[in-house]
Amino acid sequence: MIHGRVNASQEIIISVQVRRRNEQTANIESALDTGFTGFLTLPPELVSALQLPFWETSEFTLGDGSSVAFNVHVATVLWDGQKRDVFVLAAEGGPLVGMSLLEGFRLAVDVVENGAVTIEAL
Numbered sequence: 001m002i003h004g005r006v007n008a009s010q011e012i013i014i015s016v017q018v019r020r021r022n023e024q025t026a027n028i029e030s031a032l033d034t035g036f037t038g039f040l041t042l043p044p045e046l047v048s049a050l051q052l053p054f055w056e057t058s059e060f061t062l063g064d065g066s067s068v069a070f071n072v073h074v075a076t077v078l079w080d081g082q083k084r085d086v087f088v089l090a091a092e093g094g095p096l097v098g099m100s101l102l103e104g105f106r107l108a109v110d111v112v113e114n115g116a117v118t119i120e121a122l
Contacts, residue, residue, distance in 0.1 A: 001118060001120045002080055002119035002120075003116070003118060003119075004032070004117035004119070005114055005116065005117055006109060006112065006113060007113070007114075008113050010111060010113075011031045011032075012032035012109055013029055013031055013117075014029075014030060014032060014097060014117060014119070015028065016028050016040065016079075016095070016097060016101075017078035017079075018042075018050060018052075018075050018088075019075065019076040019077070020050050025078065026050060029095070030096060030097045031094060031095070032097045032102075032117075033096045033097065034099060036096055036097075036098035037099050038060075038098040038100055039087050039098055039100045039101045040075070040077070040086055040087075040088045040089070040097055040101060041090075041093070041096040042089075042090065042091070042095050043090070043092060043093065043094070043095070044091075044092070046095070047071075050075070052088055053074050054071060055072045055074050057069050057072065060089070070089040070090060071089075071090040072089060072090075073087070073088045073089075073090060074087060074088070075088045079101060080119070080121055086100070102119065104121060104122055105119050105120060106119070106120050106121075106122055107119050
C-alpha cells in the first residue's frame with residue numbers, strides 16, 4: 001500500500017522511489033495528475049542527475065491540445081514494493097505521477113488539507 005497526503009493547494013502528493021543507475025534509490029515527492037496518461041514526468045536536471053537512460057524523443061498532446069516533443073527515458077521505480085520499468089518524460093515543472101503508474105490500483109483521497117491518500121492494489 002502507498003500512502004500520501006493532500007497539500008494546501010489540493011494536490012495529491014506521494015513519494016516515488018526511482019532507482020538510479022548505481023541501484024541506489026532516490027525518493028521523489030511527486031504530484032498525482034489524473035489528466036496525465038503516462039507514467040512519470042521529472043525535470044530534465046533530475047533525469048540527468050539520476051542518469052536515466054535515454055529512449056527516444058516523441059511528440060505528446062497536452063491538455064490544451066498543443067503538441068510538444070519530450071525526451072523519453074527509462075527508469076525503474078519501486079511501486080508498492082515491486083520493481084516496475086516505466087517511461088519518464090523529461091519535462092519542466094515538478095515531478096508528476098500519471099495514470100499509467102496507477103493502473104491496477106485503487107486510489108482513495110480525503111480532499112482536505114493534510115488529507116489521507118491511499119493507493120492499494122486491486
